[in-house]
Amino acid sequence: MRYRVLIYTLCVIVILVLQTTVLDFIKVFNVEPNILLVFVVCIALLRGNVEGAVLGLFSGLALDMIAGTTIGFYALLGMYLGFTAGSVNKGLYKDNLLVVVFFTFLFTFAYEILVFILKVLLPSGNITELFYSLRYIILPEAIYNSLLSVLTYIFVIKLNMWLSRLDSRNSGRDKTV
Amino acid sequence: MRHLLGNRNFILVVVTVLLLILIGLSSQIESINQLGNLLSIPLNPLQKAFTFLGDKLDDFVTFFKDTRSMKLENEILRERVKILEEENRELRKYRDEINELREALNLKGRFDDYEMVGANVIAKDPGNWFNYFLVDVGTSSGIETDCAVLTGGRGLVGRVAQSHLTSSKIMTIIGEDSVVSGWIQEKGGNVRVKGDITLKDDGLCRMDYIPLDVDVEVGDIVETSGLGGIYPRGILIGRVIEVRHINSEFNRYAIIEPAVDFKNLDKVYILRRKDASLQADSAAK
Numbered sequence: 001m002r003y004r005v006l007i008y009t010l011c012v013i014v015i016l017v018l019q020t021t022v023l024d025f026i027k028v029f030n031v032e033p034n035i036l037l038v039f040v041v042c043i044a045l046l047r048g049n050v051e052g053a054v055l056g057l058f059s060g061l062a063l064d065m066i067a068g069t070t071i072g073f074y075a076l077l078g079m080y081l082g083f084t085a086g087s088v089n090k091g092l093y094k095d096n097l098l099v100v101v102f103f104t105f106l107f108t109f110a111y112e113i114l115v116f117i118l119k120v121l122l123p124s125g126n127i128t129e130l131f132y133s134l135r136y137i138i139l140p141e142a143i144y145n146s147l148l149s150v151l152t153y154i155f156v157i158k159l160n161m162w163l164s165r166l167d168s169r170n171s172g173r174d175k176t177v
Numbered sequence: 178m179r180h181l182l183g184n185r186n187f188i189l190v191v192v193t194v195l196l197l198i199l200i201g202l203s204s205q206i207e208s209i210n211q212l213g214n215l216l217s218i219p220l221n222p223l224q225k226a227f228t229f230l231g232d233k234l235d236d237f238v239t240f241f242k243d244t245r246s247m248k249l250e251n252e253i254l255r256e257r258v259k260i261l262e263e264e265n266r267e268l269r270k271y272r273d274e275i276n277e278l279r280e281a282l283n284l285k286g287r288f289d290d291y292e293m294v295g296a297n298v299i300a301k302d303p304g305n306w307f308n309y310f311l312v313d314v315g316t317s318s319g320i321e322t323d324c325a326v327l328t329g330g331r332g333l334v335g336r337v338a339q340s341h342l343t344s345s346k347i348m349t350i351i352g353e354d355s356v357v358s359g360w361i362q363e364k365g366g367n368v369r370v371k372g373d374i375t376l377k378d379d380g381l382c383r384m385d386y387i388p389l390d391v392d393v394e395v396g397d398i399v400e401t402s403g404l405g406g407i408y409p410r411g412i413l414i415g416r417v418i419e420v421r422h423i424n425s426e427f428n429r430y431a432i433i434e435p436a437v438d439f440k441n442l443d444k445v446y447i448l449r450r451k452d453a454s455l456q457a458d459s460a461a462k
Contacts (some may be wrong), residue, residue, distance in 0.1 A: 013220070016220070016303070017220060017223050017224055017227055018227070019302035019303040020224055020301055020302070020311070021224050021227035021228045021231055021299075021300050021301070021302050022227055022228070022231035023303070024231075024301070025231065025235065025406075031305050031422075032303075032304075034303070034304060036303070049185075050185065053189065057192065062216055062255040063303065064213070065212065065213040065215060065216040065217060066217050066220055066300075066311075067218050067300075067302050067303055067311075069210075069338055069339055069346065070200050070203050070204055070210075071199055071200070071210060071212055071213065071311075072196040072197070072199035075196055075199075076193065076196040076197070079189075079193070083189065089402060115304075115306060116306075119306065119307075120306065120353055120374065123354060124253070124353070129374050129375065132375045136375075136378070137306065137374075138307045141305055154350060163237045
């Protein structure tokens with residue numbers, strides 16, 4: 001468990017730094033992917049809602065600290081994102097990448113709609129921007145994210161296998177000692 | 178199992194309430210946001226390094242891409258330089274004249290109450306919604322929330338939305354949540370210059386609340402009016418490139434091309450009020 005926390009922290013920090021610096025270079029149609037969101041969704045799908053919620057909470061908090069303007073906003077969204085994604089019935093998607101792609105699309109869509117409502121619609125009260133946002137921001141990002149989720153999910157599965165091996169070896173050693 | 182599940186939901190509710198309180202507090206009390214220092218101080222050097230490497234890589238790639246088209250461009254530019262040099266000579270004459278007149282009118286040194294602090298852009302807002310970016314000076318250099326941010330060419334970039342110890346978040350004027358009170362040069366009339374989600378990707382913003390008696394035309398120059406107290410008067414915002422009418426002749430807004438190229442910002446200047454530092458000094462004494 002200790003290694004898991006450590007590795008997740010490392011992943012979140014690396015993703016955050018990439019996302020705030022060089023991600024501009026892989027913009028497609030003026031939209032960049034939200035790798036942190038994809039990472040949280042993948043971990044949550046694989047590891048369940050508790051781990052999803054905790055990871056979502058802390059990565060959201062980190063995002064608030066280095067990029068947001070109100071501390072707690074992205075943390076709250078992230079927690080519910082991880083929790084909901086982790087609550088999806090596991091029988092649905094056992095080893096099926098297409099289902100992961102689908103859910104990443106769905107969760108990105110829901111997440112960005114919420115961001116739109118809370119950060120754009122509520123302050124300005126201007127509903128006319130919804131169409132533009134859907135067409136040029138939310139949908140392209142959801143598509144981009146869901147394509148990236150294939151790579152991320154494969155990476156997360158590998159990471160998970162490695163971490164489980166590490167954990168079991170460690171607990172085995174603990175028992176013998 | 179049922180008990181555990183109930184417990185889990187209970188924790189979720191508690192954390193939700195705590196976060197809501199935190200959100201409420203951080204919009205009330207500025208100092209809560211200083212929590213961000215915990216992460217921004219160790220991450221800033223990393224971000225600096227990545228931005229630097231990214232820029233270098235970009236330069237490298239564009240170098241090879243550009244060599245072919247450069248020859249042609251060179252010729253065109255050479256022609257243009259000739260024309261511009263001529264124009265420049267003329268304008269320089271005007272500038273001297275203006276300076277003389279200004280001195281006569283005592284208008285010189287609009288920014289005398291302020292001093293410029295140079296800053297490098299080290300990171301940008303993740304995500305596709307807003308146009309914030311991060312620079313490498315913060316409260317340790319006397320930067321506070323709402324300080325105005327300019328480029329070297331004296332075009333308005335935006336203002337400081339939040340400052341940490343070693344970094345500050347800058348809100349740009351093309352961002353959805355930015356509102357600047359503007360003034361149309363020569364024609365007069367207070368207007369509102371606002372970021373617009375549909376324009377920000379093209380680096381443009383929107384000007385509305387145009388007084389009825391002002392005849393806005395393409396090419397008009399817009400600067401800050403100084404109303405509202407955040408931006409000092411007379412900072413260049415940009416140029417009108419299109420006037421759009423909604424339904425009637427008088428219901429209109431204009432599209433503004435800012436003087437600043439937001440796609441290629443790497444160095445900015447933050448206006449720091451001089452008397453603020455003086456006050457701090459005298460308070461210390």
